[in-house]
Amino acid sequence: xxxxxxxxxxxxxxxxxxxxxxxxxxxxxxxxxxxxxxxxxxxxxxxxxxxxxxxxxxxxxxxxxxxxxxxxxxxxxxxxxxxxxxxxxxxxxxxxxxxxxxxxxxxxxxxxxxxxxxxxxxxxxxxxxxxxxxxxxxxxxxxxxxxxxxxxxxxxxxxxxxxxxxxxxxxxxxxxx
Amino acid sequence: xxxxxxxxxxxxxxxxxxxxxxxxxxxxxxxxxxxxxxxxxxxxxxxxxxxxxxxxxxxxxxxxxxxxxxxxxxxxxxxxxxxxxxxxxxxxxxxxxxxxxxxxxxxxxxxxxxxxxxxxxxxxxxxxxxxxxxxxxxxxxxxxxxxxxxxxxxxxxxxxxxxxxxxxxxxxxxxxxxxxxxxxxxxxxxxxxxxxxxxxxxxxxxxxxxxxxxxxxxxxxxxxxxxxxxxxxxxxxxxxxxxxxxxxxxxxxxxxxxxxxxxxxxxxxxxxxxxxxxxxxxxxxxxxxxxxxxxxxxxxxxxxxxxxxxxxxxxxxxxxxxxxxxxxxxxxxxxxxxxxxxxxxxxxxxxxxxxxxxxxxxxxxxxxxxxxxxxxxxxxxxxxxxxxxxxxxxxxxxxxxxxxxxxxxxxxxxxxxxxxxxxxxxxxxxxxxxxxxxxxxxxxxxxxxxxxxxxxxxx
Numbered sequence: 148x149x150x151x152x153x154x155x156x157x158x159x160x161x162x163x164x165x166x167x168x169x170x171x172x173x174x175x176x177x178x179x180x181x182x183x184x185x186x187x188x189x190x191x192x193x194x195x196x197x198x199x200x201x202x203x204x205x206x207x208x209x210x211x212x213x214x215x216x217x218x219x220x221x222x223x224x225x226x227x228x229x230x231x232x233x234x235x236x237x238x239x240x241x242x243x244x245x246x247x248x249x250x251x252x253x254x255x256x257x258x259x260x261x262x263x264x265x266x267x268x269x270x271x272x273x274x275x276x277x278x279x280x281x282x283x284x285x286x287x288x289x290x291x292x293x294x295x296x297x298x299x300x301x302x303x304x305x306x307x308x309x310x311x312x313x314x315x316x317x318x319x320x321x322x323x324x
Numbered sequence: 325x326x327x328x329x330x331x332x333x334x335x336x337x338x339x340x341x342x343x344x345x346x347x348x349x350x351x352x353x354x355x356x357x358x359x360x361x362x363x364x365x366x367x368x369x370x371x372x373x374x375x376x377x378x379x380x381x382x383x384x385x386x387x388x389x390x391x392x393x394x395x396x397x398x399x400x401x402x403x404x405x406x407x408x409x410x411x412x413x414x415x416x417x418x419x420x421x422x423x424x425x426x427x428x429x430x431x432x433x434x435x436x437x438x439x440x441x442x443x444x445x446x447x448x449x450x451x452x453x454x455x456x457x458x459x460x461x462x463x464x465x466x467x468x469x470x471x472x473x474x475x476x477x478x479x480x481x482x483x484x485x486x487x488x489x490x491x492x493x494x495x496x497x498x499x500x501x502x503x504x505x506x507x508x509x510x511x512x513x514x515x516x517x518x519x520x521x522x523x524x525x526x527x528x529x530x531x532x533x534x535x536x537x538x539x540x541x542x543x544x545x546x547x548x549x550x551x552x553x554x555x556x557x558x559x560x561x562x563x564x565x566x567x568x569x570x571x572x573x574x575x576x577x578x579x580x581x582x583x584x585x586x587x588x589x590x591x592x593x594x595x596x597x598x599x600x601x602x603x604x605x606x607x608x609x610x611x612x613x614x615x616x617x618x619x620x621x622x623x624x625x626x627x628x629x630x631x632x633x634x635x636x637x638x639x640x641x642x643x644x645x646x647x648x649x650x651x652x653x654x655x656x657x658x659x660x661x662x663x664x665x666x667x668x669x670x671x672x673x674x675x676x677x678x679x680x681x682x683x684x685x686x687x688x689x690x691x692x693x694x695x696x697x698x699x700x701x702x703x704x705x706x707x708x709x710x711x712x713x714x715x716x717x718x719x720x721x722x723x724x725x726x727x728x729x730x731x732x733x734x735x736x737x738x739x740x741x742x743x744x745x746x747x748x749x750x751x752x753x754x755x756x757x758x759x760x761x762x763x764x765x766x767x768x769x770x771x772x773x774x775x776x777x778x779x780x781x782x783x
Contacts, residue, residue, distance in 0.1 A: 226420050258380060258409045287408035288415065317409070 181245070184208035189292040190241075190276070194253075194323035197246030205245040209292070212278060215240050220275045222300040225311040233296050235277035238269040242323070249323040254295060257287060257317040264295070264313050272302055276318065290316035333520065341513045347506035355499040369489060373420065374481040377413045378474050384410045385471065388464030397454040407442075407449045407463075414439040426484050434477050438470045550616040557609035561602065568598035607740035610670075614747045619667070621751060626665045628693050628703070629654050635672035636691070639680060649687070655694040658701045661772060663752050668770075671745045675705040675768050678741060682766070683709035699774035706767040712760040721746050721758065742768075 181200035186208035193204045200206055215236045224231050242252075247266075255261040268274055277294045278285060285291025294316040297305045304310075384406035391399050417423055418435055427435075445463050452459040574591035577583060613619050632652060661668075672691075679689045687708035696702050712720060720742045746756040749770050760766040 226416070228419055228421060228424055257405055287405065288411040290412055290416070317412070 181205055182211065184211055186210060190318065191320045192241070192245050192247070192323065193320070195247060195249040196323055197248065198244065207241075209278065209284075212236050212241075212276070215244060217278070218273070218275060220273070220277070220296060220298055222296070222298050224296065224299065225314065226316075230300075232281050233275055233277040233294075234279035235275045235293070235296070238274040238276050238295065241276060241321075242266075242269060245323075247323040251324050253322040253324060254313075254315045254318055255320045255322070256315050257319050260315065260317075262313055262315050268297075268310075268313065272305065273298055287317060293318040337513055337517055337520070341510070341517070344506050344509040344513060348503065348510060351499055351503040351506055355496070355503060368420070368422070369485065369492075371478070371481040371485040373413065373417060373423070374478045377410070377417065378471075378478045380406065380410050380413060381467075381471060381474050385464050385468055388460060388467075391457060392461050392464060395457065397457045400452055400454045400457050400460065403460060404449055404452060407445070411442055411446070414442055422488065423481075426488050427481070428484070431477055431480055431484070434473055434480075438473055438477075441467060441470055547616065550612040553608055553612040554616070554618075557605045557612070560605050561609075564598055564602050564605065568595055568602060571595040571598060604740070607744055611740060611744050611747070614744070614751060619748075619751060621664045621667065623662055624665055625660060625662050626668070628659045628661055628701075631665060631669060632672060632691055632693065632703075635669050636676060638669075638673055639676045649685075649689065651688065651690045653690070653692045653694075655692075658693045658695045661701055663754075663772065667748050667752060671748050671770065672703075672705070674741045674745050678768075679705055679707035679709065679766070683707040687765075695774075696771070701772045701774070703770040703772075704767050706765060708765040711762040711764055711766055712758075713762050717758060717760060721756075 179198075179200045181198050183200050184206050188206045188208055190207040190212065191204055192207075196203075196205055198205060213236075217234050218237055220233045220235075221230060222233075223229065250266050252264040252266065252269075253261055254264055264274075275296045275298070277296045278292065280289065280291075280294070283289070285294060295314055295318055297310045297314055299305045299310070384403070387399060387403040387406045390396070391403050414435065418427060418432055445467065448459050448463060571591045571594035573579075574583075575588060575595050577588065610619075632654065636650065636652065676689070676691065683689060689708075690706045691704070692706075693701060693703045722743055742758065745768070749756040753773065755769075755771040755773075757769040757771065758766070759769070
């Protein structure tokens with residue numbers, strides 16, 4: 148009796164699982180780990196990433212980036228005179244969020260300018276994707292919407308010229324390679 | 325090399341070194357700051373941003389023109405983006421290092437003029453939508469004449485930057501030259517220093533060798549002197565004994581009275597002089613023995629009451645031996661001493677003899693033995709004699725001192741007795757002190773520490 152009953156139970160469970168699987172496969176809209184952007188997309192990540200909200204890409208609007216958590220950074224900058232104040236998200240936080248798994252990043256600006264950033268940079272230093280500069284949200288006319296900023300004053304090594312070249316402004320896309 | 329000259333030389337080289345060290349530090353700071361400036365502030369050293377501005381300006385114009393010609397409203401966002409990029413570049417260029425440092429008023433005015441024209445279109449650009457692209461028409465035509473200005477600007481900036489780079493290069497090469505010179509100077513001074521050091525060490529070594537040789541020669545000479553003195557004293561004593569002995573026989577009229585009394589008087593003088601000479605020779609012999617380290621010390625436990633009284637008995641006093649004139653006082657706790665009895669007796673006889681010699685017959689001589697505060701046994705011989713002046717006090721303790729005191733000459737002293745006594749007491753592990761005042765008297769003290777460093781002879 149006992150054996151028979153447990154057998155019955157297993158069959159029921161298998162049937163239920165099969166039904167659930169069929170439901171999943173035929174489901175009309177795909178389920179993504181990341182929410183879909185509601186506003187204008189200002190940053191797109193693609194390449195070797197595991198978490199997406201589109202066809203192999205992770206797109207972010209301003210609100211989604213803000214939700215990651217804003218950090219402040221006060222430092223001098225090779226392109227400006229004097230000390231500047233920035234707010235934005237850590238590049239490493241964004242990479243973690245999309246499950247990036249690569250050795251380098253190709254960052255592209257709105258004007259098509261592209262540069263390469265080794266993955267060690269965001270892993271070693273608190274490299275910021277700045278959204279707010281001296282208290283103002285950054286617009287395209289003011290190097291916006293995003294600017295990769297290195298903490299030059301906090302780390303002596305970062306005053307080297309190669310880091311200046313990696314500080315790309317009007318950032319639009321990051322490809323993980 | 326004279327010492328003064330050498331000291332001047334080392335001062336000069338110290339100053340030179342200081343100057344070169346300071347120069348090196350300044351050069352190092354200068355180079356480091358120049359290099360840091362290069363790595364940070366002058367990221368764009370070639371004026372690339374100006375070239376990019378020119379490129380983006382052309383792109384913007386072609387986007388605007390393309391929109392007007394094709395009327396393709398889908399290109400509106402692209403035209404807006406190109407405008408914004410140009411706007412951003414015009415806006416930030418004058419304040420960007422090193423442009424803020426290099427651009428002259430001419431370039432700044434040009435930039436400002438172009439930026440004013442571009443800025444004037446901002447509202448129209450913002451108002452444009454794909455549905456209403458017409459707002460953008462005409463902008464391209466209005467902004468096109470500025471392309472020449474931007475081309476000129478880009479050329480000028482390129483020129484200014486090459487001058488700037490040349491200037492930087494010269495700065496770096498100057499600082500490098502500066503560093504090389506100061507380093508070379510440092511190396512040179514270091515080498516000269518090393519040379520001087522080597523030379524002074526060499527001369528020091530030579531001088532040490534010379535001094536050692538001189539010391540050996542002096543030691544040898546001193547040894548020869550002592551040997552000579554010991555030898556001579558011995559040789560002189562033999563004939564002197566004959567002089568002393570035979571003159572005494574004459575003086576005592578050993579072979580009858582039939583002799584002129586004047587011969588007796590002469591024989592007395594011969595005998596006395598001979599004895600004096602023997603005592604001098606004995607002192608010289610003893611001194612040279614002590615100096616040559618040939619005196620054998622034999623420590624015994626002695627009773628000072630016996631030793632002192634024996635010594636007093638052996639002195640041939642000029643005065644009549646009288647209890648009032650010679651007093652002896654020996655404390656109970658200062659009567660036993662471990663020392664060499666023969667040498668102590670020699671010192672005591674010498675001191676008592678001196679006291680007797682220099683003290684008028686009616687004055688007193690005192691010999692005492694007692695313990696001082698520290699428990700040392702102190703034997704003192706005091707007299708009420710003529711005394712020794714402070715200027716002679718040191719001298720009388722030196723053998724063959726620079727000059728004998730007048731007192732000694734007057735009393736026919738040898739000048740050796742006190743110094744010999746001092747040497748013997750020191751040989752016995754004690755201390756010899758002399759205290760004197762002219763006209764009041766002299767006190768000689770023999771101080772034996774309570775724990776004498778010389779142990780008793782086992783024999």
